[in-house]
Amino acid sequence: MFQFNFSPADSYEETPEAVGSSHQWLPAQKHEPSAAQIQAILDECGIEETTVGQTKIRYVNMESAAKRVQREGTSQFISHIFRDHTDLVPAVYEGGLKIWECTWDLLRYLAASDLQFNGKRVLEVGCGAGLPALFCALQGSHITLQDYNQEVIEQVTVPNVALNLCAAPFNGPPSPSTPTDLATLSSTATFYSGDWGGFVRLLSSQAEITVHEEKRGKCQEQKFDFILTSETIYNPECHQKLLDLLTSCLQEDGLILLAAKSHYFGVGGGTLQFTNFIRQKGQLDVKTHTTNTEGVKREILEMKFKAGKNENVY
C-alpha cells in the first residue's frame, strides 16, 4: 500500500540542479557492474520468481536486498529512510527498494499485447527491480535501466538482470547463482542512476561522443523503441523533466507505456493530472487504459509522438 511519508531532506546547499526546484537532485551516472558484487548479493538474498504470460522472471527478494543496503551502510545518504520507515523522501530516496503495484499491471499488459520486443531497444525509467524491462529482455530486447538511487541499481537492478540473462538456463527454477558472465550482461543491459534531468544530459553527451565513434565504425544509437515506466508520476515537480526525458529518448515511431494510479493522495500527481499536463504540452498523443475496477483507479497510458511534433531531439 502507498505510504507517502514525505519529510524534508536534510539541509542542502543550493546548486544549479536545484534552481526552480525545492530539492537538490543527484547527478546522473552510468554504472559498470562488478561480478564480485553481483555474486555476493545473489549468494545472500532470497530469490523469487514470477510467471508473466509464458515468461518466467527471477528477482531478488526486495526485503532482503533492502536489509543488505541498510546493513552495508553503503550510503549515508539514504540511511535515514530505514530509521523513519518511509517509502519516499523526495530527491533522497524515490522508492526503488520495493516493487510497486502498477509494475504488475504493466507486466500483464506487456504479456497480453502483441508488441514485438525481439531486437528492440527498451528503456525502463524509474525501474527499481526492473521487471518490465526484464520481460522485454527475455524476448530479445536490449535494455537500459534507470533508477534514481545508485543503491537500487547496484543491489537490486543489476543482480536481477544477471539472474535472468546470465545464469543458464535463463528461465530455470530458483537455484544458487552461477558465476556471472559480465560480457553477456553488458552486451544486453546498460544501467544509470540519478535525476532525470542529469540523465538526459548524460545521454546527450554520450550521443555526441558516439557521433565521433561512428566515424570509426562504433555507432551506438541512443534512442529507444519502447520506454516503460511504473509509479513514477506522483510528484508534479518532476513532470517537465520526465516529459523532456521521454521526448528526448523516444524513437520517432516509438511507444511509451506508463503505469500509474489516477491520483496519489497528499502529493498531487497521478494519471489524471499527468494526462492533462501532456495534452497541454502538445508533443505526445495519449491513450488511457484502465487496469482495475476497485479502489483507487490504476491506468496504463500509451503515448506516441504526434505526427510531425518530434522537435525535442538532441
Ligand SMILES: C[S@@+](CC[C@H](N)C(=O)[O-])C[C@H]1O[C@@H](n2cnc3c(N)ncnc32)[C@H](O)[C@@H]1O
Ligand atoms: C515509487 S518508485 C517505483 C519503482 C518501480 N518502477 C515500481 O513500480 O516498482 C518511483 C521510481 O521513480 C524514480 N524517480 C522518481 N523521480 C525521479 C527523478 N526526479 N529522477 C530520477 N528518477 C526518479 C525512482 O527511480 C523510483 O524508483
